[in-house]
Amino acid sequence: MKILTLIRxxxxxxxxxxxxxxxxxxxxxxCLTKEEQIxxxxxxxxxxxxxxxxxxxxxxxxxxxxxxxxxxxxxKPQWLHISKxxxxxxxxxLYTNTExxxxxxxxxxxxxxxxTVYITGTGIRKQTVTAKxxxxxxxxxxxxxxxxxxxxxxxxxxxxxxxxTWEIDYDSIFFSMNEPxxxxxxxxxxxxxxxxxxxVTAYANNTIFERKGTITINADGxxxxxxEVTQAGVTPFLTVPTTPITxxxxxxxxxxxxxxxxTNWEITSSAAWLSVSPQKDSGSKTVTVAAxxxxxxxxxxxxxxxxxxxxxxxxxxxxxxVAPTLTVTTPSPLKFSANEETKRLDIKSNTNWxxxxxxxxxxxxxxxxxxxxxxxxxxxxxxxTSRRTGRITVQGEGIASATAIDVEQEGMGIQHFxxxxxxxxxxVSFRGGSQTFAVKSDIEWNVNAGNNSSWIxxxxxxxxxxxxxxxxxxxxxxxxxxxxxxxxxxxxxxxxISIQQNYTTNPFLIVYDPELxxxxxxxxxxxxxxxxKTFDMYSNTSWTVTSFPVGGWIGILPExxxxxxxxxxxxxxxxxxxxxxxxxFNRNTPLEKRIRIEQPKATP
Numbered sequence: 001m002k003i004l005t006l007i008r009x010x011x012x013x014x015x016x017x018x019x020x021x022x023x024x025x026x027x028x029x030x031c032l033t034k035e036e037q038i039x040x041x042x043x044x045x046x047x048x049x050x051x052x053x054x055x056x057x058x059x060x061x062x063x064x065x066x067x068x069x070x071x072x073x074x075x076k077p078q079w080l081h082i083s084k085x086x087x088x089x090x091x092x093x094l095y096t097n098t099e100x101x102x103x104x105x106x107x108x109x110x111x112x113x114x115x116t117v118y119i120t121g122t123g124i125r126k127q128t129v130t131a132k133x134x135x136x137x138x139x140x141x142x143x144x145x146x147x148x149x150x151x152x153x154x155x156x157x158x159x160x161x162x163x164x165t166w167e168i169d170y171d172s173i174f175f176s177m178n179e180p181x182x183x184x185x186x187x188x189x190x191x192x193x194x195x196x197x198x199x200v201t202a203y204a205n206n207t208i209f210e211r212k213g214t215i216t217i218n219a220d221g222x223x224x225x226x227x228e229v230t231q232a233g234v235t236p237f238l239t240v241p242t243t244p245i246t247x248x249x250x251x252x253x254x255x256x257x258x259x260x261x262x263t264n265w266e267i268t269s270s271a272a273w274l275s276v277s278p279q280k281d282s283g284s285k286t287v288t289v290a291a292x293x294x295x296x297x298x299x300x301x302x303x304x305x306x307x308x309x310x311x312x313x314x315x316x317x318x319x320x321x322v323a324p325t326l327t328v329t330t331p332s333p334l335k336f337s338a339n340e341e342t343k344r345l346d347i348k349s350n351t352n353w354x355x356x357x358x359x360x361x362x363x364x365x366x367x368x369x370x371x372x373x374x375x376x377x378x379x380x381x382x383x384x385t386s387r388r389t390g391r392i393t394v395q396g397e398g399i400a401s402a403t404a405i406d407v408e409q410e411g412m413g414i415q416h417f418x419x420x421x422x423x424x425x426x427x428v429s430f431r432g433g434s435q436t437f438a439v440k441s442d443i444e445w446n447v448n449a450g451n452n453s454s455w456i457x458x459x460x461x462x463x464x465x466x467x468x469x470x471x472x473x474x475x476x477x478x479x480x481x482x483x484x485x486x487x488x489x490x491x492x493x494x495x496x497i498s499i500q501q502n503y504t505t506n507p508f509l510i511v512y513d514p515e516l517x518x519x520x521x522x523x524x525x526x527x528x529x530x531x532x533k534t535f536d537m538y539s540n541t542s543w544t545v546t547s548f549p550v551g552g553w554i555g556i557l558p559e560x561x562x563x564x565x566x567x568x569x570x571x572x573x574x575x576x577x578x579x580x581x582x583x584x585f586n587r588n589t590p591l592e593k594r595i596r597i598e599q600p601k602a603t604p
Contacts, residue, residue, distance in 0.1 A: 040066045040123040047129050053136040055079075055106040060129070062098045062119060063090075069121035071100065079105040080115045080131050102131055110135045110163050110221070138164050138221030146228035147215070149202040158187075158198045158227070164219045165193040172213030172229065185213050185229060202229070208236040208263045208309070236263035236309035245304075245315060247291040249322040254290040257315070265308030274302040274317055289317070297321040297350055297398070324351035326396035326403060331464070333406035334392070335444050336379035337490040338414070345375045345392065345405065352397040359390035362407060379409050386411045410491065416443045418492040425498040431510060431519065432475040437485070437497070439467045445489040453483030456499065457517055472517040475510045475538035476501045477564055507541040509591050511567070524583075524595055528602035530573040537565045541591070548582045554597060556583070574599050 046060035062069070073082055085099035107113055112135040119127035143159035160166060172185035186201040205211060215227040239260040247255070259265065264282040269275060273292040278285065287306075294300055304315040326349040334343060347353060347369070354368035355375050365376035382388055390407040410416070418441040426435060439445060444464045449456040459470035471485060480503050487495040511520040514536050526533070537543065542562040547554040555570035569583070578600045585593040 040064075040068075040121075042066075042069055042119055042121070042124050042127055044119065044127055044129065047127070049102050049104075049129075049131045051104040051107075051131070051133040053107045053134045055104040055133065057104075058102045058131075060100055060102070062100055063095055064098075064121075064124075065095050066121065066124070067096070069119060069124055072118040072120045075115075076117055077113065077115050079107065079113065079133065080117075081105075082117065102129070104131060104133045107133045107136050108163055110138055136163055138162075138219065140164065140166065140217065140219040140222045140225055142217060142225050142227060144227070145225070146230060147200060149229070149231040151205045151232045151234045153202045153204040153231070155199055155201045158200050158215070160192065160196050160198060160217065162194060162196075162219050162222075164221060165191070166196075166217055166219040167191050168198055168215060168217050170213060170215045170229075172211075184211060184231065185215070187215060200229070202231050205231050205233055206262065208233040234262060237261060238263060238265055238306070238309045238311040238313070240306045240313040240315070242313060242315055245289060245317045247294075247317070247319040249294045249320050251291045251293045251319075254288050256286050256288050258284070258286050259306065260284045261308060263309040265306055268305045268307075269302060270305070271300070271302035271317075273300070273319075274304070276304060291317070291319050294319050294321055295350065297324055322350055324396055324398035325349060326351065326353055326394065326399055328394055328403050328405055330405065332404075333389075333408045334377065335464070336382075336407070336409040338382045338410045338412045340378065340381040341490075342376050342378040345377050345394075347374060347394060348372050349396055351399065354395050355392060356395075357390060357392045357407075359407070361388075361409075362390050362392065377407075379407065382409045382411050384411045385413050387414065414491075416489070416491040417441060418443065418445055418487060418489045418495060420487050420495045420497065423495060423497055425500060428473045428476075428499060428501040430476045430501065430503045430508075432473045432501075432512075434470060434472045434517075437469045437471060439463060439469065439487065441465055441467075441489060441492070443489045443491065445487055445492075447485065447487045450484035450486045450496065451482070453481075453499070455481070455501070456483050456485065473499070473501060474517075474536075475512060475519070476503050477508075477538045477540045479503050504540075507591055508539060509541070509543050509585055509593060510538040511585065511593070511595065512536040512538055520595055522594075522596060524569070524597050526569075526571040526597060526599045528574045528600045530571055530602075532568055532570040535567045535569065537561060537567050539563055539565075543586055543591075546584045546587055547597075548584070552581065553579070553599070554581050554583070569597070571597070571599050574602050577601055 042062060042064040044060050044062055046058070049058040071082055071084070076082065081103040083101045085101070087096040087098045089096050113133045115131045117129050119129065139162060141161040144156070147156060168187050168190045170185050170187050172183055173181050184203045184205065188199050200215065210233050211231050213229045215229055217225045241257050245255055261282070261284055266280040267276045267287060273294070275290050277288045289304065298321045300319050300321070302317045304317060306313045326347065329346040329348055330344065334345070336343065345355070349371055352368065352370045355364055361380045363378045363380070369375070377392065388409050388411065392405040392407060393402045394405065395402040421438045442465060444462070446462045447458060447469055448461060455474040455476070457472040457474070481501050483499040485497045485499060512535060513520050514534070520535065524533070540563065542560070544560045545556050545567060546559070547556055553572045553574070557568045580599070581597045583595045583597060585591070
């Protein structure tokens with residue numbers, strides 16, 4: 001064995017996390033055996049670093065007895081930076097301390113990161129150093145809040161800052177009167193991740209109303225961001241023509257005018273006789289104006305007021321008055337007996353009027369009047385034996401021609417006549433009926449039913465000279481009844497005709513039309529637009545009514561009764577083809593009666 005020139009045994013105890021190193025140095029004058037070689041050692045004061053998401057710097061000291069060491073950072077990520085300080089020799093010169101700085105950039109991602117580097121060198125056992133950085137907290141921010149748009153609409157960019165995935169939702173449904181709801185905002189894209197931008201589009205707002213909506217951005221792990229969006233409405237306007245409107249006295253056809261607007265408006269009329277439709281609405285519309293007939297002679301005026309959007313427009317409306325009219329409804333000639341007598345002169349008019357006569361034997365209760373009225377005319381007694389004539393003049397204000405009424409008055413001692421044919425007692429069936437009576441006379445005559453006989457009806461109650469009267473007798477469902485027909489006239493004896501109406505104990509049923517004064521036997525015709533008719537039921541027993549088709553277009557009220565009564569028959573509007581049905585009275589009995597109903601199609 002070679003001579004050993006120096007044997008040194010060194011024990012070094014390093015505090016503060018240093019690893020206790022044991023080193024034997026053997027110096028040989030020549031060469032050292034394998035067992036005599038020096039052991040290379042490396043120690044670190046820190047082998048792991050934990051950074052928060054904001055990054056930072058950490059340090060450790062590398063203590064070694066060789067200069068042949070390095071940091072193996074080939075796989076080091078970009079966010080980790082490593083730098084070596086100066087090496088400082090310590091102790092008896094066998095060791096050096098080197099400060100190594102580990103720096104971490106901020107972690108903008110939410111996922112934690114980790115890196116590993118190694119201390120290596122010839123003859124050095126590999127040392128591992130780990131660096132960890134925490135993930136960034138979830139974040140979400142937007143560039144603009146709130147957003148505002150003009151009524152014309154437009155686009156704007158919404159900048160989104162986030163380290164997470166995000167999704168956009170928006171609420172922008174707008175409700176406007178008389179219009180369907182609309183969605184007025186569009187946002188694209190609706191989804192994204194990390195920093196990004198979204199385009200917000202607002203469509204044009206054609207209403208006067210401001211509209212509001214919200215855009216909500218949701219991201220994982222962070223509170224949602226809500227952006228208020230407001231869009232102005234267009235400036236309200238209201239345009240109404242001011243051309244005056246005129247109507248004839250009759251009212252005439254409705255007239256119209258157009259409103260051009262983008263706002264709500266209301267219309268009022270200053271007169272009850274003038275109506276407008278619609279009375280309130282919004283936007284551009286056509287307004288219909290109608291006038292009731294003006295029965296007065298004076299022109300009348302009204303004002304239509306249209307108000308909206310802070311604007312008030314007035315339209316003047318004029319309706320002319322009716323032309324003056326005058327009608328004397330009393331027949332001419334007006335006849336008087338020889339004795340002093342007063343009769344009424346009826347006048348229908350819409351103006352002032354006067355009444356006069358050049359005959360001093362005619363006197364008036366008043367010299368004139370206004371509108372509809374009457375004057376009592378008195379003819380003084382005619383003491384002469386001859387008939388005399390006169391004239392009454394009625395003059396209306398504003399009417400060019402006067403109305404003349406001739407007057408005739410009998411003289412004393414003139415014999416008049418009044419005869420009626422037939423004049424004998426009339427026997428009438430219980431079913432009723434009619435009879436024509438011929439009148440011969442030279443005077444004015446009247447006819448009425450005596451004994452309060454309301455079941456006797458007349459086609460006329462008066463006449464002059466020769467003429468005729470149609471008399472109708474209603475059906476009789478009780479016992480025999482008696483009445484009379486009495487003709488009267490000045491200067492003649494009354495003519496009285498007895499009427500006797502029989503009855504029957506056998507069951508019967510009569511359907512009677514009170515307007516036509518006749519029994520309905522086989523057919524009824526109704527208007528195509530639907531109609532209700534009322535009939536009188538004459539009977540001495542109970543009765544029922546049904547219709548065919550059942551439950552169809554024919555209505556009956558009531559469906560049954562007893563004795564005398566009334567029956568209403570109603571048909572509905574017929575928009576199809578001509579149709580017919582049947583009314584059944586006391587069906588499937590000896591008294592069965594059938595009446596056919598016909599209804600044409602209603603014309604458009």
